[in-house]
Amino acid sequence: MAQQVARPTVPAVPRAAAPIEAEHHVEHLGHHYESLDQQHHANMVGMWVFLMTEILLFGGLFCAYFYYFAAYHEVWMEATRLQNIVAGTINTAVLIISSMFVALAIWAVQTNRIRMAQILLALTIVCGLIFLVIKGYEYYSHFTEGLVPGAMFQWEGPAEMKRPAQLFFWLYWVMTGLHAAHMVIGISIIGFILYKTMKRTYSPAYFTPVELGGLYWHLIDIVWVFLFPMLYLMGGHYGQ
Amino acid sequence: MATHSPETTHGHEGGTAHHVTSSRLLIMTGGALLVLTVLTVAASFIDLGALNDVVALVIAITKALLIIFIFMGLRWSTQIPRLLSLVGLFMLLLLIIATLSELLTRVWVPLPGH
16 A cells, blocks of 8 residues: 555656656657657557457458358359459459559658659559449449349349358348448548648658558458459359 | 668668568569469369369469568568467468368258258
8 A cells, every 4th residue: 555655756756857848859659659669569569450350350251151152052153153253353453453552652651752652542542442433333233133132132043042142142242341341441541641641741750650551451452352252253163 | 670681671760660662572562463363363264173262262362461471561570460460360260160160060950952
């Protein structure tokens, strides 16, 4: 008890005596960090922890996909062939190029090419929007073709596959829908980083938020890198 | 932070000493990812039987590793993000393999449609 009472008075003296201004001399440094370097590492570790929770969020759906893929392989073959493989391929390329733009934007900030970083971040947003427009077109086609699970589900394949085929399209809508929601959030984050880059907040000395936003964008890209073969290619067996 | 390739390390007074991935490597990686995308689509139009699915997954894993190690910089990262990514991978595999084991051991009642 005596220790607990005595403790607060001890740091009170140096805290008052130390010039508080000195702590704020390093711009962008949170008061609870010793240095920008320490802050950067703490932020990166926090981001990777968050990304792992994202992996498990999508992981639950991946798990469901592989279970039904194994259980209804012959149904998957019929259902996968209803997908627009051209749209899926274009979207994969668009997302890969956008990831490259984000990675290059970080390089540009780190090497003090701020104007170039602004252009690269803007191009990333454009790619993200192109992806969503193509995805929206696919959604519209699927909707008009009646490929929405439920009472209105239209199926022209073998009659006994009508029920399990809805599992494929349920997974398709939920997985791409969750991914598209991440795209919308990702575009907002990159938009915020672009705004901050316009205001010259970032420099070779401070670029942590650009890296964190980039990590999020890359994770969305990785999820799509798996969704594309799973929902458009695997099980399709187009060669047969 | 300890980075080991001198030509790509920039130190800053009061800031961070940090790895900078060269623009050339980033563009080459983007190109490789696009080539792999073309490959995976092309492979899906060749009849390889069950191998089609394996090829699609192996190419996807290769693409993911390129993104993780180069775009996300895990290649030059400190130990904790590397450890975290391994933990995430382990948990994901555990989730999927443990669940699929149910299907492989299912003899008591068939799934609907079987």
